[in-house]
Amino acid sequence: MLVVIDIGNTNITVGIYKQNRLIGNYRLTTKMKRTSDEYGFMILNFLNATNVKKEDIKDVIVASVVPKIMHSFLNSIRKYMHKEPIVIGPGIRTGISIKAENPKAVGADRIVDAAGAFYEYGGPCLVIDFGTATTYDFVDEHGNFEYGVITLGLETNAQAMWTQAAKLPEIEIKKPKSILTKTTTTSMQAGLVYGYIGQSEYIIKQFKKELGTNMKVIATGGLGKIIYRNTDEIDVYDRDLTFKGLKYIYEKYNEDRERQELKKQKK
Numbered sequence: 583m584l585v586v587i588d589i590g591n592t593n594i595t596v597g598i599y600k601q602n603r604l605i606g607n608y609r610l611t612t613k614m615k616r617t618s619d620e621y622g623f624m625i626l627n628f629l630n631a632t633n634v635k636k637e638d639i640k641d642v643i644v645a646s647v648v649p650k651i652m653h654s655f656l657n658s659i660r661k662y663m664h665k666e667p668i669v670i671g672p673g674i675r676t677g678i679s680i681k682a683e684n685p686k687a688v689g690a691d692r693i694v695d696a697a698g699a700f701y702e703y704g705g706p707c708l709v710i711d712f713g714t715a716t717t718y719d720f721v722d723e724h725g726n727f728e729y730g731v732i733t734l735g736l737e738t739n740a741q742a743m744w745t746q747a748a749k750l751p752e753i754e755i756k757k758p759k760s761i762l763t764k765t766t767t768t769s770m771q772a773g774l775v776y777g778y779i780g781q782s783e784y785i786i787k788q789f790k791k792e793l794g795t796n797m798k799v800i801a802t803g804g805l806g807k808i809i810y811r812n813t814d815e816i817d818v819y820d821r822d823l824t825f826k827g828l829k830y831i832y833e834k835y836n837e838d839r840e841r842q843e844l845k846k847q848k849k
Contacts, residue, residue, distance in 0.1 A: 583598060583599060584639070584642075585663075587644045587667075588644075588645050588828065589644065589645065589647065590647060591713070591714040592612055592737075593610065593611060593612055595607070595608070597822070597828075598632050599829055604825060610624060618655070618657040618658040621654060622658035622661055622662030622663075623662075625658065626663075636663050642659050642667045643667070644670065645827075668832065675835065676834065677700070677831070691711065693727070694831065695709050696727050698802075698823040698824060698825075698828075699721060700721045700725050701826075702800075702823070703800055703818065705721050705725060705797075706721065706795060706798070707721050707799070708789055708797050708798070708799045708800070709823070713735055714735045715732050716736070717731070718731040718733075718786070729789075731785055736755060736774065736778050739774060740770075750766065753770050755774060757776070757808060757812060758772050758775075761776050779809055782816075786799055799816045800818045800820055801818065802819070802820050802824060806821075
């Protein structure tokens with residue numbers, strides 16, 4: 583079995599694969615400080631909830647955009663699962679060629695999503711991750727990560743409103759039945775959701791216009807489903823896209839590892 587972990591700015595998501603089937607999907611907040619023991623207990627609890635023993639786990643692969651918790655988190659895997667985690671970064675073959683001016687500056691989450699979209703749906707594709715920030719990343723038909731756009735996430739926009747404007751309340755993010763609203767809460771909801779749908783549609787259309795090509799548009803991320811349900815510009819919503827990307831990358835990593843072992847044996 584394989585454990586795949588995505589450490590984002592808001593949440594840490596943990597997936598458990600049995601062969602090609604995702605049998606567990608768990609989430610905890612990133613922003614709370616934890617020790618390696620606390621992380622370890624949580625991961626073991628996730629395994630127990632899925633009726634999986636730690637001895638059944640072959641490997642653990644991690645993508646992270648939060649460096650400050652990595653020391654504690656990786657040590658928890660070593661201590662409680664007795665595995666050396668595979669961390670997405672330099673030296674790990676992903677199958678995606680980063681054509682950005684500074685490839686090292688592209689977040690591991692974006693690379694993993696690009697791999698998941700390309701290997702699951704093919705290219706050219708535009709992968710949109712609706713997270714703390716929303717990223718729009720274009721991958722061509724050869725698996726080249728060519729262009730990207732980063733905007734504030736939907737929830738981040740909402741938090742900016744209710745923290746910066748004293749009289750605006752904290753609200754649930756959902757789409758009102760109509761943009762013609764009469765309360766402060768529904769007015770905020772309309773502005774957020776209808777505005778974000780419009781922004782998303784414009785960015786997607788602009789990618790297609792400037793590239794002069796059509797592409798499959800794949801969305802992921804917690805709030806992505808709200809946008810997907812309210813636009814024809816997004817073709818697929820895949821909540822497990824990051825997990826799939828991590829699994830594809832792991833398979834490539836494992837192939838490389840097996841080749842290295844065969845070379846050693848021949849010597």
